[in-house]
Amino acid sequence: MKRIIAHLDMDAFFAAIEERDHPRLRRLPIVVGADPKEGKGRGVVSTANYKAREYGILSALPISTAWRFSQKAKREGKPEAVFLPVDFHRYGEVSDRIMEIIREYSSHVEQSSIDEAYLDLSFVKTYPKARAIAQKIKNEIRKKEKLTASIGIGSNKLIAKIASDFKKPDGLTVINEKEIEKLLAPLSVRKIPGIGPKAEQILAKISVKTIRNLRKLPRAKIHDLFGKWGNEMYERARGHDESPIEEEWETKSIGEQETFNQDTLNSSFVIGKLEKICKSVLKNLPREGFQKFRTVVVTIRFSDFETKSRSHTLAEPTNSLSKLKFEAIKLLMPFLDHRENPRRKLIRLVGVRVEKLEH
Numbered sequence: 001m002k003r004i005i006a007h008l009d010m011d012a013f014f015a016a017i018e019e020r021d022h023p024r025l026r027r028l029p030i031v032v033g034a035d036p037k038e039g040k041g042r043g044v045v046s047t048a049n050y051k052a053r054e055y056g057i058l059s060a061l062p063i064s065t066a067w068r069f070s071q072k073a074k075r076e077g078k079p080e081a082v083f084l085p086v087d088f089h090r091y092g093e094v095s096d097r098i099m100e101i102i103r104e105y106s107s108h109v110e111q112s113s114i115d116e117a118y119l120d121l122s123f124v125k126t127y128p129k130a131r132a133i134a135q136k137i138k139n140e141i142r143k144k145e146k147l148t149a150s151i152g153i154g155s156n157k158l159i160a161k162i163a164s165d166f167k168k169p170d171g172l173t174v175i176n177e178k179e180i181e182k183l184l185a186p187l188s189v190r191k192i193p194g195i196g197p198k199a200e201q202i203l204a205k206i207s208v209k210t211i212r213n214l215r216k217l218p219r220a221k222i223h224d225l226f227g228k229w230g231n232e233m234y235e236r237a238r239g240h241d242e243s244p245i246e247e248e249w250e251t252k253s254i255g256e257q258e259t260f261n262q263d264t265l266n267s268s269f270v271i272g273k274l275e276k277i278c279k280s281v282l283k284n285l286p287r288e289g290f291q292k293f294r295t296v297v298v299t300i301r302f303s304d305f306e307t308k309s310r311s312h313t314l315a316e317p318t319n320s321l322s323k324l325k326f327e328a329i330k331l332l333m334p335f336l337d338h339r340e341n342p343r344r345k346l347i348r349l350v351g352v353r354v355e356k357l358e359h
Contacts (some may be wrong), residue, residue: 004130004153005245006119007160008102008137011148011169013115015049020083020146029070029081031057034259036083042259042348046086050169057081062305073133090113093147101140105133109307110245118157120245127153127174134172139173153182158241162191180239185212192236199226199233211237219291255297257351263303265346267336274298274332277352279323285354286321292317296324298331300340301349308340317358328352 010016014032019025029052034043037239043064048066055073057066063083070081095114103109108120121130134151141149150171152163159175162184166173175183189195189203189211202225208214214222214237222230235241241288256277285293297311310331314323334340335347 002122002125003155004121004124004127005155005157005160006106006121006130006134007157007164008117008119009150009152009161009164009168010098010115011150012047012049013095013147014047014053014086015084016147017091017094019049025082026050028079029055029057029073030065031063031070031081031083032086033066034063035085036063039064039067039071041067042261048081051079053082055081091115092117094147098141098145098147098149101144101199102137105137108245108247110156110247112171118245119158121153127176131172131174138170138172156239156241157243157245158165158193158236159239161193162187165191179255184237184239185215189214189237192233194229195233239292242312249310253289253297253353253355253357254281254290254293254357254358255351255353256280256284257299257349259349260347263346263348265336265341265344270336270347270350271329271332273352274328274352275325277350279321281352281354282319282321282324285357288357290357290359292358293317293324294318294356294358295354296327296331297353297355298328298333299351299353300332300339300347303346303348305348306345307349308335310334310340311355313356317356324352324354 016032018032030049031045031052032047033045035041043063045057045059045061045063045066055069057069062299074080085319091114092193099117102117102119106119110118112118121133123131124133124358130153134153137150138149141147148170150164150168152160152166153174154160154163155177155273159180163173163175186348187210190200192211206219217233219231222234226233243276258277260275293314293318295308295311299307299309301307312331
């Protein structure tokens, strides 16, 4: 049976909820994320509404940069952006209600994040019928939650996800098999899920900027550049994706991170923060339904935003806080000296994550 997959992506989800719940914010640029502290904030933007995006404020942008963009707009006579903290509890409640709506229309749903989901609509057999269902879902979300969603429909998860981004906000795009090559060819390689800034830079060095350019590279060349991931990249550039709808999503890791108010190389300070994070991560282990872990991952972000992670897998699973702290500090220490930090760069963020979890 022909696969027909839909990808639903809520439009500027966090910011849209804030705008909906606070009438005074309507038609204003809204930024949800860390406290900008008048340009001295250390975190990033979680979500920006479309008005704020006109200022160049995008998700994952340093919050200090977002503040500067807002002040620039203000000097130009435009409304200043409203900066709001993240309220995951409230957003999660809205997300749960939206997922309930989606599951009324398909028995095979994969929630990929708080504001995204894949639906298997193969049972309707035709794209026009799938489009009609997608429109009903959009209408019900708008009626019940007063929010808009963009939906893409295609022959697999890859095409559906790309399609959902075509006409944001409030879009509905269908890409059938005959249109895949034509529609994908001029797009940036970044439109392929999994290709991030680093991969984009590597490809740009060999003048590969569009999916059309990427298709011209031999499979062996892409493999040389990216290893095993290169094989998947080769297939995705052609619109191929056999990944199934995974209905039961399970937590694969539990972690936290903290951005410091000031960049530092003070070992006592950084280790203190690391130990505090370890304690919080271990406390969250049973809350997520797990008892033990085997892998410890430490992430460091330097003042120039270079980010590195190092991990260690234990011989036996454990739930010992002292063991977690010991392994995390052991992974951290090289970043405090010449082994992983020969230029003595200051550290702005530290994070701890546990993986290979056991119930």
